[in-house]
Amino acid sequence: MDDFNFEFENKKKKKIKKEPLFILICIICFVVGGIGGYFIHGTKETNTNLEGTVFDQIGEIVDNDFVDTADSQYSMNERLLMGMVAGLQDPYSAYMNQQQSLDLETSINGSFQGIGVTYTAVEEKGALLLNVYQNTPAAKAGLLAGDIITHIEGTSIADYTSEKIKNAIQGENGSNVFLKILRDGKSKEISVKRGSVETSVASELRTTVSQKIGYLSITTFGEGTSIMIEDALKTFQKENVKNLVIDLRDNGGGYLQAAQDILDLFIKKDEILFRTQSKQGKEEVYKATDREKYNFENGYILVNHDSASASEVVTSALQEVLGYKVIGETTYGKGVVQTQKTLSDGSILKYTHAKWLTSKGEWINEIGIKPDYEIDTTTIHDFGLAKMEKTYHYDEVDSNIKYMQEILKELGYDVDRQDGYFSKKTENALKTFENAYQLKDDGQYDKNDSLILLSALAYHVYQKLDDKCYQKVIELMK
Template structure:
């Protein structure tokens, strides 16, 4: 089999990162300090032959003649002058489009350069991951504590306009170039959100986003110490940081461990394999990579002995790619409980292949399979214990065009009612009608917030309400998934 374990593909990623650096790889493997290709490329990357799986594929002379004829016809006959480079790049993009694979794309020299620059330890942007889903630029997950999260962007939001400009027809990379920008600048995103009839607008102030990927905590509950390790993405040093924090927790003495990969869009393949070596029982596969002939290579955990404490994983619809590998390994190879909701579903493997002039093609080369050999692409990893967060976690932001008052009806009122109800100010309905009960709930909230008590939802009230919701979502009091994981580990 020609899948060299030391030369596995550089990208399995679901997404690209909306930062000044451009694109962020979903799963990457490195050889030393540089990305390692799995396909041997000739020095002349414009040659018509690329070796793959031991075979050589030549282009038919008839096809070359047909392509050349079309190329020359357009150059000579089209009613306006056309740049030759644009025709060539369009032809390459067209070939990739016929694959109907959102993860196989062409990157020109500038885009490819930005792609690699984005692998730094920080970036400037809004802090969200996107993919191209059904032709729409779609949020996979906002980063923790990012401007995107603070603004209220959520997984599965579809970006349809950037600063009022329609982005339909743009490639994923072209769209990202419009969204990214310098720290302190503002970008306005127009969003279609599933279940919401009207489009939503978000003003997001770009910032520097440090890529700290491992967060640890120790929670004491019912007389037991529960360690918490949250992985926001799998960067080059994530496994090292995970090992450090896990060691600290174990030295403090833990009775159970929660591994949280909610909203984690992916990262380096080597990182998730190395983390698997720390927590998956030895001799069990962490992940399998399969080529077009159906041949697989498996990464087997080399952990000496199974952990003496139980582990619970946390997942949601924003968990993708590498985080799905880890979740599936915990579930299938470790036999551990997984709490939350079904993951994103990204099960193919890409590699960026150089074209010789600075441009690259990111091409799907493999499938990755779970520990048990399951292909989760467009399916996701199902939790063993399904838990949905409170309804207000999913409430749409309030976009005010006018003050909301008694006897009005609209979707903004419905969102406000859901938020009020979640925070304990019960309006007794969530259908969007501004009733007297809603007015009373608003007054109670305004009084508690220390703002003018009017019973109306003006800009200030909406701002305070949404700020309280963000605080509630980021805390643990209302986090039903986290609390269920603690319950499973403490037996309470």
């Protein structure tokens, strides 16, 4: 259903205010005259020997005459096909070769060989871990969200692409990968034993204010997700759990069938789960079956701006039909459904083929689902980080200085301004930070300061801040 890539690098989560930590843009354009113009060799000519459609004619010209100078991992034909689908200007449609299709399927199902993390590649720094999944090799080795991997097998990955980082981490099942990380500005070496990883569902029985809470974290909607969720629900039921929390934050979606199967675990027979509407306007209504149901006195759903697609299908139905309380931020707003077809060479065309509507017939595309309780939380995406081109000093002005000031302020340092002007108070705040982290306390903002500052921020955000959304659940239960 969804254009969702999650296994090692979470590409969707780059909506970082100001400058993104990492941007991977693949643009394929057919340009007539561009910013730099174009060269014409000789005179224009009309070839009257070409037959077929304009598509065929362009293909023949490119095949016969075009000199390919691109240094690309994809063949020219693959790039042409990617460009053709990109011309639809639909962010959810794509041409994928066989390997890309397999990678997408693996990421949606959340089951693979590896260590069990998602990360973002940070230019000049390494891989910032956004999540370390429960019961995975990474978790068992002691990795934490907020850690920055700086070296793999003794080699710096400061300038590695996301794909190169993934290839360096992956390896033979049962073998070890040696990582050097930064945690709160301090260096640490960790060995992780590679193995089978399941990341789509994590469950936990929690107790607070004398009540039991069944906590479910769902990161993707894959083929086996509903089975794992039902296993957890059975455990909660045996423990007489009255309160259920479903955490869908940062869940970008997955298969529509998986969302339907999950909703069918909760909603009684013949109630409408959601609807779809085809290109021709034909509406299809999806209803709950008579299978066994799991009921809870109180239900809560945690969402954020990156909860999308299948996450929104589940959230809307549980909110509209069962009255579950939605807590967090307005969701992404993806109200369309994709399907895919296998082409003659084994490659895949994934394309938008329908709209989906909530059980009440609402289309949330580019609108999202508004939470019952809106919670403003601090995340790593609220902070900017641009490439460090130089060392910055007192009395200079730059966006990097502004980002530094904002991070220092978040970490509790005494900063008088956050506008990018390197004031004396900014210099003193930086010196205090440098001294606290055993850096050269000269008050000059350099690349190493930037790396340690990011490490301190990541640790602060992922390990020290309270989960405000979950705290709201506790408050509502009192």
